[in-house]
Amino acid sequence: MKVLIADAINEKGIENLKEAAEVVVDTTITPEELANTIHEYEGIIVRSRTKLTKEVIDKADNLKIIARAGVGVDNIDLNAATEKGIMVVNSPESTSITVAEHTMGLLLSLARKSAIADKSVKEGKWEKKKFMGVELRNKTLGVIGMGRIGSQVVNRCKAFEMDAVAYDPYLPEEVAAQMGVELTDLETVLKKADFITIHVPLTPETKHLISTKEFEIMKDTAFIANCARGGIIDEDALYEALSNDKIGGAALDVYEEEPPAKDCKLFELDNIVLTPHIAASTKEAQRDAAIIVADEIIDLINGGTPQNVLNLPRIDRNTYQEVTPYLELCEKLGSFISQAVNGKIKEIEVIYSGELSKIDNLEMLTRTVLQGAVNPFLSSPVTAVNASIVAKNRGIIVTEGKTENSKGYDSLIKVTAKSEDDEFSAEGTTLHDPKILKVNDYWVDVKPEGHMFIAKYEDVPGSIGKIGTALGEYGINIGIMQVGRDEKGGRAIMILTLDKEIPKEVIKGIQDLDNVYDAIGLEL
Structure with missing residues (x-):
């Protein structure tokens, strides 16, 4: 197999691949050159620089596998690759340990105030009493999201003799039990946890998942860290919580705006640790990504099935x-x-x-x-x-x-x-x-498609009007309405397409209306 390495990857991955394939390294190849030569290759390794568009993939008559040395595949047209019968793989596990370790570093920095202590010493001060810390041992870790990274954080906190509670509404209790984690609701996690760490995607559901109400629920000694996505924590609410000692401290690797504005209010505080979105940036992660994608190609050469296939097989x-x-x-x-x-x-x-x-x-x-x-x-x-x-x-x-x-x-x-x-x-x-x-x-x-809303209600006069009135009071316009019922006066369902996202408090208000027995917001 002839493989093109179109972006710079760790040398170890190249060495491994050369034992099984003919390797061409051209990390400065232009889009035009790639389009003209892609037909020569059966495999290609890219990072984020090289764009594998539909136009390029259409010319890849001999390509069997595209390997992304990293996680995101925004630079690869997956649909075009699938239609062409080309397998696309990536290396998602390469960053799991790295991000988990960075999370632990932030938790330890919060517990021992090491970031501001470092600054103090460098300013020529010696303020030992000011930097009294706390141990992780016998504290409760609260994990929001028990995916690859969240589970790795739990494993490491167990070594610090911490207890763990988690909020993940889609994780079965039996799986959580095998991980040694108590599965519960978000409010309980926030109430019980001494340290809270976030590992969920940014979606309409999770945007500002942690805001003023959630900070009020937390212990006033609690620490929270976010290495997932900016926007999950409401930064205005975080500033108020930290300024008024509602919580003990916070650590962020991700932000609602990246990079943050130079006048970001969080910069004023000394009970927050900030890093520039580097949780996944380690030499080992880059090395592992290269090795993983090289191994995936080698598996294919040897007649095996790669483990991290992102599209459908032929x-x-x-x-x-x-x-x-x-x-x-x-x-x-x-x-x-x-x-x-x-x-x-x-x-x-x-x-x-x-x-x-x-x-x-x-x-x-x-x-x-x-x-x-x-x-x-x-x-x-x-x-x-x-x-x-x-x-x-x-x-x-x-x-x-x-x-x-x-x-x-x-x-x-x-x-x-x-x-x-x-x-x-x-x-x-x-x-x-x-x-x-x-x-x-x-x-x-x-x-x-779009912002949708479902209400289940009793088919009695006034029910539809009350729901529409409630939406109107919050300035939410209805684009399309569909209703259905099983029988006159029985149970009915209303499905709406809305002009904007429906806030949680509006959904709760509609759920509390007479004759409404459920209300749900959806994003499609």
């Missing part, structure tokens, strides 16, 4: 063309039901009907459903290939079925999410664009 062109129109629908259905169901998902059922039921292999569609279902809640991107593994690791049972009855449509896809306390289903098809036709067996006609 499928025949006919099948790909048949299922492609339904990929967006499947992702939307998965995201829709996973945000709408109450409680932790235990099972996802996918039923294909009509023409789709005649296709032997629908694995691509099922995996895309899972991709949509788990992506809203994880910090690392999930694709159709690794979605089934992520679902399995989270204890989600996946079932697939087929039926010929498509209710007059060419094809229908029904996705049902089941939790311990709830069941929620959505059924749709593709009519130029994805359409949801039934929700919980109520007939509707919904385009799944």
